[in-house]
Amino acid sequence: MAWTRDQMAARAAKELKDGFYVNLGIGIPTLVSNYVPEDVDITLQSENGMLGVGPFPLDNQVDPDIINAGKQTVTEVKGTSYFSSADSFAMIRGGHIDLSILGAMEVAENGDLANWMIPGKMVKGMGGAMDLVAGVKKVIVTMEHVSKDGQSKLLKECTLPLTGRRVVDMVITEFGVFSIDKHGPGGVTLVQLADGVTVDEIKAKTKAALTIGPTVKA
C-alpha cells in the first residue's frame, strides 16, 4: 500500500501553521501547496528573490519575469514582494523562514542530509539547498524510503557528500513520518505509519537506528 506522492505531500502540509513563511523545493515539496489546510494561510518564498508566490499562471497570464527557483513561470499574490538574491538569502540564512520542505538522496539518523551530488556523476550544483537547510527554522525531507536499487535512504551515516550536517527535523516517506533529534542523541523516531504499512516492514527497510514513537501501534 504505502502513501502516494500526493499523500506524502498532503501529510507534509499538516506541518504547516497559520502565518508560516515556507520554501518548497522541487518535486513532491511543490505538491504540498495543493494541500494547505483551509484555515491555514501560508506565504511561499522562492529563493531567487520573491516572497508571496502564487500558483502557475493561466496560459494568458504568463510573464517571463515571474519565475520561481525551479525556473518555472508562476504568479503573484496580494502582498508579493521582490528583492535581490542577496536579500533573499539574508532572509533564509538569518532564520526568518519558518519551514523548508525538500527532497533528499540520503538522510542520516543525526539529521545529516545528502541531496546534491553523486561522486563520479556529472554534478549540477547545489543551488540554494545548502543555504536553506542551514538557515531555515525547520527542515522537512520528503523522499522515497528506499533507492531504486533497494537500499535504505534513511541511514546511520550518509554515504554521499553532505548538503548539511545535522539539519533535518522530519522525514516523510511513503512508509510514514519520522522525527529526528538533530541537535541531540535521540536519532530517528517513527511518529506515524502510512496506511497498510507495518512497523516490521519499516524496520526491514531502514538502516538508521529507529525508535517507535508512543503514538504508533506496532
Place this chain on the structure above:
Amino acid sequence: MAWTRDQMAARAAKELKDGFYVNLGIGIPTLVSNYVPEDVDITLQSENGMLGVGPFPLDNQVDPDIINAGKQTVTEVKGTSYFSSADSFAMIRGGHIDLSILGAMEVAENGDLANWMIPGKMVKGMGGAMDLVAGVKKVIVTMEHVSKDGQSKLLKECTLPLTGRRVVDMVITEFGVFSIDKHGPGGVTLVQLADGVTVDEIKAKTKAALTIGPTVKA
C-alpha cells in the same frame, strides 16, 4: 593674509573632476559645493542614505524627511536616489565614492587622521568619519593650520586617538595645499602656497617633516 574659509573651500573644489561622486563633511567641506567649476558636474552623497543631494531648501520647500548626514534639511536633484544606511556604507566602504572632504583636529605626515575625540572631554562619537576615510578613494582634509593654542595640526605623529591610519591624501589649510604619500615614505609635500604666505612661515608652523614641491617658489 592667508586664505579665508571660503578660499580654502574654493581651492578644494579644484580637486573635483567631472562625474565625481563626493561626500562632504560639515564645516568648510560643506562650502565646497558653492565653488564647483562650471564645466564640472558632481554628485553629492550623504551617508545616511542619499545620493544626489541638492542645495538647502527654500523656506516653503522644507521636507522633514529629506536631511543630510549633518541632520540639515536639503533638497533632491534630478536623479536622486535613497537607500538604507547599510547600502550607503557598502557604497562608501566598497570604494565607490571618489572623494571625501572633511575636517580634522590633527593630520600626521604618514596620513594618519584624528578628528573624533579628545581624551577627557565628552565624546560625541565618530559618526561615519571612520568609514569614510577607510573606504573613499581619495580623502582631502580642510582644516586650520594651527590649533587655538597655537600648536601645529600637521604633525609627525598624531597625539589624539586616530580616526584612521594612513588615510589622508591631501590637506588644505589657510596657508596652502599639502599632498601626503599615505602608502609610502614620502611624507608631506607643500604643493601650493596661499597668497601672501611664505615657505618659512609654513615651516615654522608645521611639525611634520615638509618637502617643498617643485611648483612652489620659496
Place this chain on the structure above:
Amino acid sequence: MANKVYKDAKAALDGLLRDDLMLMCGGFGLVGVPDKLIAAVRDSGVKGLTCVSNNAGIDGAGLGLLLETGQVKKMISSYVGENKTFAKLYLEGKLEIEFNPQGTLAERVRAGGAGIPAFYTKTGVGTQVAEGKETKTFDGEEYVMERGLFGDIALVKAWKGDKSGNLVFRKAARNFNPMMATAAKMCVAEVEELVEVGQLDPDHIHTPAVYVKRIFCGAPYDKKIEQRTIRKA
C-alpha cells in the same frame, strides 16, 4: 492569515516588554524614528534597556524620552552629540556607551539579521575601535573582525505599510530601519499609512512582510526638524 495589525503602540507592544531587553531602533537624527513606539516603551516603565540606534535622539524626542527616565542602561551608537541628557547621564556614570563607526554599526545590524555572525572591515583598523578585536590580513591589507548584532525587539518606522507587514520608507527616513527590522526576534512597525494587502507595488517594497510581526498606524505625525537649514530665494 494570522493577524499582525494592532490599534496603537501600546497594543502592539503588549506582552513583549520586560527589563533588560535589547532594542533595535530605526531612525537617523529625528528622521524615521519610531516615536510612538518609544513613547509606549517609556510609558511601560521597563528599565535596564540596551538600545542599538545610530543616535540617541534629543531632549524630549526620539530615544531622548528613555534617557530622561533612566530606562536605558547602554547605548550602541555612532553619534550622540545632540543629546544633553545623554552627556549628563554619561558623566554621572549612569549610562554605558559603545561607539561604533556608523557604517560598521549598519553592517553589524545587517549581518545580525542575515545570519552572519562576523565580518571583516577596514573601518577602524589602527584606532581605538579595533582594540581587543581580532584582525586579519587579506591581500596584504589589515582588517578588523566585527560581530553581527541581533536584539530582542526591533522598533521601526515606515511611511506606508500593508496589513501583511510589507513596508515602504519615504526618502531619507529609510536610513537604519530596513536593517533593524531584520535583526531581532520580534519586529514591531509603526507606519504613517496602513493600506490593504495588495496595494503596494511588489517592486517598491523595501521591507518584505516576513520581517514585520506587528504593525499599526501611528498617524497623525508631527515631524520634527533638527536643523532647519534654508536658503534665500
Place this chain on the structure above:
Amino acid sequence: MANKVYKDAKAALDGLLRDDLMLMCGGFGLVGVPDKLIAAVRDSGVKGLTCVSNNAGIDGAGLGLLLETGQVKKMISSYVGENKTFAKLYLEGKLEIEFNPQGTLAERVRAGGAGIPAFYTKTGVGTQVAEGKETKTFDGEEYVMERGLFGDIALVKAWKGDKSGNLVFRKAARNFNPMMATAAKMCVAEVEELVEVGQLDPDHIHTPAVYVKRIFCGAPYDKKIEQRTIRKA
C-alpha cells in the same frame, strides 16, 4: 555630467574587453540576464574568461553563448544543470567549475562590492564546500569563512535605467543583478527602457547611479522562458 550613454552593447564594451577577465553576470536562469552584452562579448572573441554567474545559461542563450565558443575558462556558479554544452566541456576537462551555495555566492558578491573581504556563514559547514576553508566557532556554533568576490567587469540587465545610471529592476528579474553591479571595477548595464534623469522615483531606484559606468538601451527584448508551466482555467 560625464556621458554614460552608449548606443549598443558593442559600443558600451568598447575598450574594456581583453582575455582572462573576470566577468560578474546578473541573471537567474534566463531571467534578468544581460543577453545583449553577452552576445557582444562573444563577438569580441576574448577568451580565458572567468564568469561569476548563478547559472550558465542554456544552449543558445545566456552564458551558453560563451560556453559554445570556448571563451570561458572557469565558472563560479551554484547550479549549471540546464546547460548540455557545459556538461560536455566539463567532462572533456575544458572548463573549470567552482560550485558555491547560491546564498554564499550572492553574499560573496555583495561583500566584494561592499568592501568586505570575508564573512562567516553556517552554510556548507561540514560539507565539501567548507574543505580547505577556515572555520570559527561563535556562540558554540561552527561557521565557515567565505571571501568577497570582486571582478573586472559587471554585466547587468535592468528594466528601466536613466541616463545617469540609476536602475530599476522588474519582478524576479532583479535576482543577482543589484549585487553584481557593485562588485567590479566597471559596470555596464543594458536596459529595456532608457529614460531621462529625474524620471525615476528616488524611492524606487534599486541600483544607484554611482555603480553604473556605462548604459544602453537593448530593446527590443524577446524574453525567453525556460520552464513554461501553466495551469488550466
